[in-house]
Amino acid sequence: MHMLRAALAAGMLATAPAWADGLAAGTYKIGFITENTGPIAFAGLSYDHGAQLAAAEISASGYMGAGTGLALVEKESASEPARAIQDMHQFIADRTVLATSCCILSGVVKSLTPIVLGAKIPLVVFGATAPGLPHPPLIYSVTILPGPKDTATAQRAADIIKPKTAAWFVAADNDAFKARMAAAQQAVEAMGVKTAGVVSVLSSDTDFTAPATQAMGLSPDMILIYTTQTPAEGIITALRSRGYDHPIVGNDVLSPQSVVQKMGKTVAGVPFPISFSAALAQTPEAKKFVGDYTARFGAAPDIYSAQGYAAVYMIAQAMKSLSGTPTRETLAAALAEVKQIDHNVYGGEIVTDGQAATQGTLIVAWQPDGTLAPWPAP
Amino acid sequence: MLADLWAAYQSSVGFAMVNVFFALSTYAVLSAGVLSFASVSYAAFGGFIGAQLVLNTGISPLLALPVSAVAGALLAYAVALLFLRLDGHWMALASLALVLMTRVVVLNAPTLTGGVNGLSLPVDLSLATLTVLLLLLMLVFHRLSGSWYGIAVRAVREDPAVAASLGMPARRLQTIAFVISGAVGGAGGMLLAAMLQFISPDTYFINIAFTMIAAVVLGGSYHWAGAVAGAFVFTALPVVMQAVLPQIQDVANGAALLAIMVFLPRGLIDPRAWRLRHAR
Amino acid sequence: MLLFVEQLVNGCALGSLYALFAVGFGLVFATLGILNAAHGTYASWAAIAALAAVQHLGAPFPLAVAAGVVAGGLLALLVDQIAFQPLRGRGGPAKEGGMLGALITSIAFWIMLDSLAGFATGQQSLNFPADSYPARMLHLGALPLPSMQLVTIAAMLLATAGIHALVRHSRFGAAMRAVGWNGAAAALGGVNPRVVIVVTAFLAGATSGLAGVLGGISTQNVSFTLGEGLMLKGFAAVVVGGYDDVRGAAIAGVALGILEVMSAQYLSTSLRDGITYALLLGFLLLRPRGLFGRAAFLRA
Numbered sequence: 018m019h020m021l022r023a024a025l026a027a028g029m030l031a032t033a034p035a036w037a038d039g040l041a042a043g044t045y046k047i048g049f050i051t052e053n054t055g056p057i058a059f060a061g062l063s064y065d066h067g068a069q070l071a072a073a074e075i076s077a078s079g080y081m082g083a084g085t086g087l088a089l090v091e092k093e094s095a096s097e098p099a100r101a102i103q104d105m106h107q108f109i110a111d112r113t114v115l116a117t118s119c120c121i122l123s124g125v126v127k128s129l130t131p132i133v134l135g136a137k138i139p140l141v142v143f144g145a146t147a148p149g150l151p152h153p154p155l156i157y158s159v160t161i162l163p164g165p166k167d168t169a170t171a172q173r174a175a176d177i178i179k180p181k182t183a184a185w186f187v188a189a190d191n192d193a194f195k196a197r198m199a200a201a202q203q204a205v206e207a208m209g210v211k212t213a214g215v216v217s218v219l220s221s222d223t224d225f226t227a228p229a230t231q232a233m234g235l236s237p238d239m240i241l242i243y244t245t246q247t248p249a250e251g252i253i254t255a256l257r258s259r260g261y262d263h264p265i266v267g268n269d270v271l272s273p274q275s276v277v278q279k280m281g282k283t284v285a286g287v288p289f290p291i292s293f294s295a296a297l298a299q300t301p302e303a304k305k306f307v308g309d310y311t312a313r314f315g316a317a318p319d320i321y322s323a324q325g326y327a328a329v330y331m332i333a334q335a336m337k338s339l340s341g342t343p344t345r346e347t348l349a350a351a352l353a354e355v356k357q358i359d360h361n362v363y364g365g366e367i368v369t370d371g372q373a374a375t376q377g378t379l380i381v382a383w384q385p386d387g388t389l390a391p392w393p394a395p
Numbered sequence: 396m397l398a399d400l401w402a403a404y405q406s407s408v409g410f411a412m413v414n415v416f417f418a419l420s421t422y423a424v425l426s427a428g429v430l431s432f433a434s435v436s437y438a439a440f441g442g443f444i445g446a447q448l449v450l451n452t453g454i455s456p457l458l459a460l461p462v463s464a465v466a467g468a469l470l471a472y473a474v475a476l477l478f479l480r481l482d483g484h485w486m487a488l489a490s491l492a493l494v495l496m497t498r499v500v501v502l503n504a505p506t507l508t509g510g511v512n513g514l515s516l517p518v519d520l521s522l523a524t525l526t527v528l529l530l531l532l533m534l535v536f537h538r539l540s541g542s543w544y545g546i547a548v549r550a551v552r553e554d555p556a557v558a559a560s561l562g563m564p565a566r567r568l569q570t571i572a573f574v575i576s577g578a579v580g581g582a583g584g585m586l587l588a589a590m591l592q593f594i595s596p597d598t599y600f601i602n603i604a605f606t607m608i609a610a611v612v613l614g615g616s617y618h619w620a621g622a623v624a625g626a627f628v629f630t631a632l633p634v635v636m637q638a639v640l641p642q643i644q645d646v647a648n649g650a651a652l653l654a655i656m657v658f659l660p661r662g663l664i665d666p667r668a669w670r671l672r673h674a675r
Numbered sequence: 676m677l678l679f680v681e682q683l684v685n686g687c688a689l690g691s692l693y694a695l696f697a698v699g700f701g702l703v704f705a706t707l708g709i710l711n712a713a714h715g716t717y718a719s720w721a722a723i724a725a726l727a728a729v730q731h732l733g734a735p736f737p738l739a740v741a742a743g744v745v746a747g748g749l750l751a752l753l754v755d756q757i758a759f760q761p762l763r764g765r766g767g768p769a770k771e772g773g774m775l776g777a778l779i780t781s782i783a784f785w786i787m788l789d790s791l792a793g794f795a796t797g798q799q800s801l802n803f804p805a806d807s808y809p810a811r812m813l814h815l816g817a818l819p820l821p822s823m824q825l826v827t828i829a830a831m832l833l834a835t836a837g838i839h840a841l842v843r844h845s846r847f848g849a850a851m852r853a854v855g856w857n858g859a860a861a862a863l864g865g866v867n868p869r870v871v872i873v874v875t876a877f878l879a880g881a882t883s884g885l886a887g888v889l890g891g892i893s894t895q896n897v898s899f900t901l902g903e904g905l906m907l908k909g910f911a912a913v914v915v916g917g918y919d920d921v922r923g924a925a926i927a928g929v930a931l932g933i934l935e936v937m938s939a940q941y942l943s944t945s946l947r948d949g950i951t952y953a954l955l956l957g958f959l960l961l962r963p964r965g966l967f968g969r970a971a972f973l974r975a
Contacts, residue, residue: 054645054790056900058798093637093644098591098598103407103634110402124513128593131517189945190502192511217944223894223904224692226821227685227936228944234678247800247896254895259819260812279802279895430775477960484774487710488914489959495907496952503949605712605782612779649787656780657761 041342042084044076047332048092048108050119055095057121059246059275060321064143065091066314067325068118074309075329080360081337087329090114096121098128105129109136115336115348116141118328123147123193130156139349143328144321146193151371154353159327159373161320161363163269164197166290169378171201171241174266174288175208177393180238182213186228186252188244189217197268198243205241213237218248229255239264246270250280257283264288273319277383285385288392292375293323293362296389303362323362327373330360404634409522409590411630412529416583417607418614418622419536420576425616426545427572428552430483431490432604433474434580436497437467439599441581442588443501443508446516456518456589460528460582467581468574475573479566494604501596513595520589528586532579536619539575548572613655615662624663677817682936688824690932691831692890694925696909698835699882701918702842706855706875708774712781713754715902715909716788717880718887721747722897723795725888729807736808740830740888747884748877754784755876792899800898808892827889834882835925841878842921851875855919908935911951915958 049068052061068089076086090111092104101119108114109132117133120126121144133140134155142150142158151158175183185202188194198215206212213235216228229252232240240256242249242265249270256265267289270276274295277284291297295307295317306326310318318326335351336343343351358366363375382392420434441463448459478489501508508514539545548568550558555565588594606629614625632651636644661667700714725743728734734742758780809822842848850866851874886905891897908931916927931951938947 053798054793058793059800062798091641093641095645097602098593099410100633102591103404103410106406107403110399110404112399124593124595124597127513127515128591131592190511217939219944219948221900221904223890223896223901224689226824226893227682227689227939230678230681230685231940234681247900250800251895258810258812258821275799279800281805425775430778481959484704484708484710484918485914485959487774488910489956491910492914492952492955492959495911496949496956499949499952503945605785609779609782612775616775643790645790646787649783649785649790652786653758653780653783656776656783657758660762660776 038340040082040085040336040339042082043342044086044088045081045336045343046088046090046111046114047072047329048104048111048114048117049089050101050104050117051091051093052096052121053093055097057096060121060144061096063273063319063321064121064325064328066310067318067322067327068143068329070306070310070313070322071326071329071333075333081333085336087333087336089329094119094125096125098125101125102128102132105132109138115139115343115345116332116352118143118325118332120145123150126150126156137349138345139332139352141328141331141352143324148372153371154349157331157352157368157371157373159324159331159358159366161292161324161373161375163290164193164200166292166378167197167243167268168201168204170268170288170290170380171205171266172208173378173380174239174241174264175205175210178239178264180210180264182211182235182237183239183241184213184232184235184237185215186232186240186242186244186248187215187217188220188248190219191245194243194245198241201241201243210239218244218252220245220248222248223251225251225255226259228252229259229261232256233259233261237263239266241266243268244270246273246276250276250284253287254280254283269320271383272381273321274317275319277387277389281387282385284383286382286392288380288382290378291320291381291389292379293318293320294379294381294389295319297379297381297391298362300362300364302360303364306362327358327361327366331355331358331368331373334359405522406590407630407634409520409525411627412522412525413583413586413590414606414610414626414630415529415623416532416579416586417603418610418626419532419619420580420583421607421611422536422616422619422622423576423579424569424572425611426552426619427548427569428483428555429479429569429572430487430608431474431478431573431576432487432608433471433478433490433493434576434583434607435494435599435601435604436474437470437577437580438584438587438603439497439501440470440584441467442584442594442599443514445581445585446514446588446594447507449516449518450514456520456585457524460585463585464578464582467584468578471573471577471580472570474577475570479569479573491604494601498596498600501599508596511596513593513598514588515593516588517592518589520586525586528582533619533623540619544568544571609652613652613662615664615666617661618664618666621662621664628663678940680818682940683933684818684820684824686933686936687929688821688827688893688932689936690929691827692886692893692905692928693908693912693931694831694928695834695882695886695889696905697912697916697924697928698838698921699879699886700909701913701916701921701924702838702875702882703879704913704918706851707755707759707872708855709759709777709781710774711879712778713758713784713788714751714781714879714883715906716785716792716899717747717751717883717902718890718905719792719897719899719902720750720788721884721887722891722901723792723801724884726801726803726891726897729803739803739807740885743888744881744884747887748881750788751876751880751883752873754781754788754880755872758784759876760872789899789903792902796898798898800896800900802895802897803892821893823889823893827893830885830889831925831929834885835921838878838882839921847871847874908932908951911955914955 072087094101116139118141123145126145140156187198216232267287271289298307338351380392424431444466445459445463547563551565610625610629611622615621636647640647721743724746725739728739728742762776813820854871912928916923938950
């Protein structure tokens with residue numbers, strides 16, 4: 018409501034010449050497919066909240082020009098392809114929706130791709146990690162791809178820990194994680210570390226005592242984990258409670274604050290790469306993002322919130338570059354010109370061939386008191 | 396305005412039509428007195444075989460459709476041979492087990508199914524084509540229900556012993572029902588693949604099994620039109636709830652389903668209620 | 676060898692959860708003739724209730740378990756009275772009409788209770804605080820034995836034995852079996868079917884709840900996914916074990932747990948579920964009444 022009022026007020030102040038140069042005043046709609054129910058709703062809520070905050074900020078600050086604002090039109094998919102397709106068709110039919118944003122699962126993106134390309138509506142993917150999803154000028158991805166950061170983390174860990182052997186956990190039914198593990202394994206083997214064995218789990222598993230026992234039976238000097246969040250938590254808990262006291266290396270799924278709230282000391286000291294962390298926010302943009310997000314939603318933002326936030330800012334930035342009344346076509350062309358996302362919380366975010374990326378790899382670990390610190394401790 | 400509304404909801408109508416195929420596949424065996432979830436497995440079999448055919452030969456999905464139907468029918472025949480020996484309750488459990496196995500098989504047969512990656516199927520299936528196919532299917536079910544077969548399976552459902560004494564062989568009729576169910580389910584699987592344009596092991600799983608049985612019973616399991624109505628209502632329900640009660644849409648879906656079953660236990664379309672009204 | 680024994684214990688503990696779930700599921704299926712799709716949600720809600728008892732009331736472990744078990748039972752009773760009771764004695768042919776309608780209303784409750792459980796946990800997977808349950812690792816020589824695993828196995832044995840004794844060796848159990856065969860005949864024989872229904876629904880919900888609380892603690896996962904995971908495997912145990920004898924379901928549950936752990940350890944994880952379900956199908960075709968099934972079977 019106050020968004021609308023701000024837009025109206027600004028619109029009244031900005032008199033006729035305003036639209037001669039810059040974006041015409043008005044509130045523009047983005048179709049946002051939410052995943053606030055279903056198996057990965059814990060992440061879905063974060064993406065949604067991040068996007069909501071971005072839209073509110075952009076409207077309040079007049080980021081795209083005086084009298085302009087963004088509104089999210091949300092439709093739920095519960096991560097199901099059929100529901101996402103129906104949502105997308107509804108957005109396409111609503112000519113006032115200029116762009117769309119969606120998807121944690123790569124499979125859902127693949128279902129939507131032909132529809133989006135056919136209807137020529139811009140889509141910014143906020144969470145799916147498979148490489149090769151973008152199709153400029155229509156489909157973009159602001160997901161920070163975790164693969165390269167995993168490999169860098171594994172190498173750094175091997176360099177510091179100097180293990181003779183390593184055991185690997187992998188989600189056998191998730192191709193993205195299989196590829197990430199294979200790349201990291203190859204890099205670490207090249208450093209002379211022997212693979213003691215690979216233990217497979219499935220993403221829907223809930224009991225990890227047996228896989229932990231299996232891994233400990235291999236007596237590795239280091240264990241590395243490439244699975245989604247729930248299995249990763251379960252594996253670490255099972256390993257530690259069975260008395261495994263060698264180093265464990267995780268991945269970016271351990272980064273949400275909720276992980277340390279849930280696991281406490283058990284996850285302390287497990288290194289993982291991170292592209293955004295509320296606890297280590299340094300730039301003014303990142304600090305403001307953390308502060309406003311926490312005030313609005315009562316919890317600190319996580320990497321998923323940051324990506325939902327980035328998706329909306331990427332669209333806003335392209336809108337800002339347009340003059341007069343934008344259309345889906347002009348917006349798509351403008352998105353193709355975005356080479357870096359100016360307003361970001363990572364301290365730098367470039368876009369190459371439609372895929373956003375951050376530079377460098379920050380490796381961190383949770384501390385026993387629930388804070389995050391660089392790893393290894395300086 | 397009306398055109399926009401149509402554009403917005405045309406894919407929902409498309410999914411509803413595909414769900415009619417699944418619902419009629421389930422109805423085909425239910426009308427012979429067998430509760431089976433195996434239609435999901437026929438759909439998976441038909442869907443993946445049809446998708447591979449289209450991807451490898453470049454033929455139109457419409458030409459692949461009969462192949463999918465035959466594949467589904469063959470699988471259903473095998474299922475009938477193995478499962479029809481079981482008592483009704485066990486049959487239901489066994490078919491549920493088959494659905495669970497289907498996903499494991501799909502995951503572990505990557506050359507046919509693409510494994511965890513799934514298959515992209517960039518085809519265009521127009522709503523007009525789908526409508527024609529659906530009308531054809533409804534015509535078939537209409538003719539079947541008035542045929543000797545239709546009367547015989549109803550008798551088998553009401554009382555197998557009496558039907559047998561009238562010279563209606565229950566096992567044979569139920570086997571025919573399975574084959575029909577398999578053909579319709581296999582074709583439905585292919586149509587779903589064309590609607591989604593991407594299929595994976597999760598496409599054909601428990602959700603569809605429960606959706607299709609719920610659609611049939613909701614619509615009324617004593618007339619084929621019940622399956623059609625049920626599929627449309629069941630597809631529309633989440634769309635409507637999303638528009639009306641977005642915060643608690645899933646709870647509202649469940650509550651609506653519960654209310655319909657409690658107040659209309661024989662479903663929305665109930666031939667007995669019609670007969671009673673006419674008799675009055 | 677030590678690894679084998681360790682995994683055997685792991686398999687027994689995991690299987691005990693499947694067994695507990697299967698016992699309740701089978702009880703409802705045999706006595707009330709309902710294929711209850713909502714049975715898994717009782718486990719999720721029991722775990723949520725137990726966690727609430729720990730967090731808000733500071734309940735010690737035995738009381739938290741009791742809270743979960745009672746919550747599971749009451750929820751099952753509520754679902755039975757709202758979703759199943761109105762359908763009894765109505766609908767088409769007795770053999771399928773009741774079962775079909777109840778299947779659909781149970782799906783309705785499954786959808787609602789799962790969704791509400793998601794809201795209750797804030798869509799997160801929660802866990803029990805480390806000091807709220809027996810977390811000590813016991814040692815038998817070199818063999819590590821987590822106390823929660825021992826508690827789980829013991830709970831399964833006690834619950835199964837108790838329910839078996841009730842069903843097979845008490846007057847009430849005879850009434851339950853009578854209702855299972857034929858509700859009308861049971862009523863003629865002086866048994867109040869209503870009481871049998873209520874008690875059966877409660878017992879089934881309570882065993883599912885027990886599985887939920889113990890599973891929620893040992894897998895560190897309290898969310899709506901808890902019940903769904905148990906459901907798929909517990910269902911397999913019912914089919915293999917047979918639903919008209921709780922011992923069969925219990926043994927099958929434990930056997931499935933062991934098989935699952937061993938096939939992941941010595942064969943392959945991706946084939947693990949395939950092996951489970953292939954065995955399931957084999958049992959269905961070769962021994963379609965389950966482990967303890969009777970050959971003679973009256974058609975109702």
